[in-house]
Amino acid sequence: MSFEISRSNMLTKRIIACLDVDGGRVVKGVQFENLRDAGDPAELAQSHGESGADEIVLLDISAAHQQRATLLDTVRRSARQLFIPFTVGGGIRNLEDAAAVFSAGADKISINSAALADPTVITRIADRFGSQAVVVAIDAKRSGDGSHWEAFTYGGRAAAGRDAIVWAHEAEDRGAGEILLTSMDRDGTGIGFDCELTRAVADSVRIPVIASGGAGGAQHFVEVFREGHADAALAASIFHYGFSRLVDLKERIRSQGIPVRWPC
Amino acid sequence: MIAIVDYGAGNLISVKKALDWLGQECAITSALEDLVRASKIVLPGVGHFASTAALARLGLKGAIANAIEGGTPFLGICVGMQWMFERSQESPETSGLGLLHGECERFPASVKSPHVGWNQLEISSSSRLLRGVPSASFVYFTHSFRAPITETTVACCEYGGQFSAAVEREHVFGVQFHPEKSGTVGLKMLSNFCEL
Numbered sequence: 001m002s003f004e005i006s007r008s009n010m011l012t013k014r015i016i017a018c019l020d021v022d023g024g025r026v027v028k029g030v031q032f033e034n035l036r037d038a039g040d041p042a043e044l045a046q047s048h049g050e051s052g053a054d055e056i057v058l059l060d061i062s063a064a065h066q067q068r069a070t071l072l073d074t075v076r077r078s079a080r081q082l083f084i085p086f087t088v089g090g091g092i093r094n095l096e097d098a099a100a101v102f103s104a105g106a107d108k109i110s111i112n113s114a115a116l117a118d119p120t121v122i123t124r125i126a127d128r129f130g131s132q133a134v135v136v137a138i139d140a141k142r143s144g145d146g147s148h149w150e151a152f153t154y155g156g157r158a159a160a161g162r163d164a165i166v167w168a169h170e171a172e173d174r175g176a177g178e179i180l181l182t183s184m185d186r187d188g189t190g191i192g193f194d195c196e197l198t199r200a201v202a203d204s205v206r207i208p209v210i211a212s213g214g215a216g217g218a219q220h221f222v223e224v225f226r227e228g229h230a231d232a233a234l235a236a237s238i239f240h241y242g243f244s245r246l247v248d249l250k251e252r253i254r255s256q257g258i259p260v261r262w263p264c
Numbered sequence: 265m266i267a268i269v270d271y272g273a274g275n276l277i278s279v280k281k282a283l284d285w286l287g288q289e290c291a292i293t294s295a296l297e298d299l300v301r302a303s304k305i306v307l308p309g310v311g312h313f314a315s316t317a318a319l320a321r322l323g324l325k326g327a328i329a330n331a332i333e334g335g336t337p338f339l340g341i342c343v344g345m346q347w348m349f350e351r352s353q354e355s356p357e358t359s360g361l362g363l364l365h366g367e368c369e370r371f372p373a374s375v376k377s378p379h380v381g382w383n384q385l386e387i388s389s390s391s392r393l394l395r396g397v398p399s400a401s402f403v404y405f406t407h408s409f410r411a412p413i414t415e416t417t418v419a420c421c422e423y424g425g426q427f428s429a430a431v432e433r434e435h436v437f438g439v440q441f442h443p444e445k446s447g448t449v450g451l452k453m454l455s456n457f458c459e460l
Contacts, residue, residue, distance in 0.1 A: 105444060130311030208378075
């Protein structure tokens with residue numbers, strides 16, 4: 001199915017700022033490696049919110065493979081003065097982990113490895129906190145022969161043996177409220193989102209799809225909304241290193257006819 | 265004290281956080297005596313309409329109805345607003361409070377559902393809750409069912425057709441969106457409610 005961007009339907013496309021956190025600091029890698037320090041998560045969440053981010057995602061990228069609990073203190077500090085939607089992911093294995101993150105002030109949790117290992121965890125969290133609070137994150141990589149995209153687990157370290165589109169569909173059926181779709185091939189490259197991947201997933205589920213991985217400029221956002229059929233798009237490094245002010249980015253996207261929250 | 269009604273559904277922290285930030289004394293509670301004593305009542309809600317069945321089971325439905333009858337200002341958020349109507353297609357066997365007439369219905373198949381994200385308000389009537397909020401302001405929605413437009417509608421929103429985004433009758437208010445997640449615009453509405 002396909003849903004056109006129309007003028008009469010004023011639901012805006014969301015621009016989401018992502019904070020990848022390791023050891024309580026925001027970092028951003030290129031293709032999941034070469035991590036660099038970029039600041040305090042609570043301060044960055046606040047400043048992104050003030051400069052027009054429609055939503056904040058905080059991903060504890062070290063958590064899954066180190067089997068470490070999410071940094072609840074970071075979540076608490078970040079959430080305190082944040083009055084836009086706030087999603088937290090990384091290292092959430094079960095309902096109890098999710099409950100702790102919600103108690104610390106998150107509005108949504110994002111799960112990846114745990115859901116691949118035991119898809120029923122999606123339903124358990126959705127039944128308790130509502131589907132709107134459950135984001136299933138999918139790290140997808142084009143297969144060697146280019147025929148499909150594979151879902152990866154543990155921060156991109158292991159292939160999960162699942163087709164990304166089939167998995168997105170199952171996640172929706174099990175109660176996911178949104179899909180956060182990261183192209184591992186594009187992540188950190190700045191050459192643009194994978195519109196083909198995004199469109200393939202967005203057209204096969206009814207829930208919103210957040211495109212991630214590869215943002216390098218305003219045009220990339222326009223492309224992933226138009227050609228990729230994304231409902232939202234996420235970027236991290238573009239904001240951290242002064243490549244672009246968020247408010248300028250939104251103005252550029254809006255000037256191309258994409259509905260965004262403006263002024264914000 | 266503002267009572268934030270806890271009926272075992274969803275996450276109430278965000279609402280409390282916003283009221284705390286506004287400097288309001290508030291508590292998340294399911295104690296009937298708290299609703300009797302409360303200066304105001306907020307009924308948040310996420311997830312399924314069926315979860316509101318717990319309000320009747322816990323005796324909270326009657327306590328809320330009594331408080332409203334006694335003049336306590338009331339604000340329903342999201343499913344909390346839908347519950348103010350008679351019923352919802354989402355769970356036909358669960359009755360709402362019935363303070364407002366009509367039934368909440370599913371979005372048409374022509375649009376993606378749930379409706380998630382920032383959408384615009386079209387403010388149609390003067391409203392105490394929306395005082396100082398410009399029409400066309402953006403607020404954050406996340407819901408799969410929508411409330412009909414009635415004579416109590418003070419703001420509507422367009423998504424596969426128009427629906428009630430905010431309702432208001434005397435000291436009773438409902439919002440389909442999440443004011444606690446709608447930035448400064450949302451905080452303004454919560455502040456208006458607190459100042460009633």
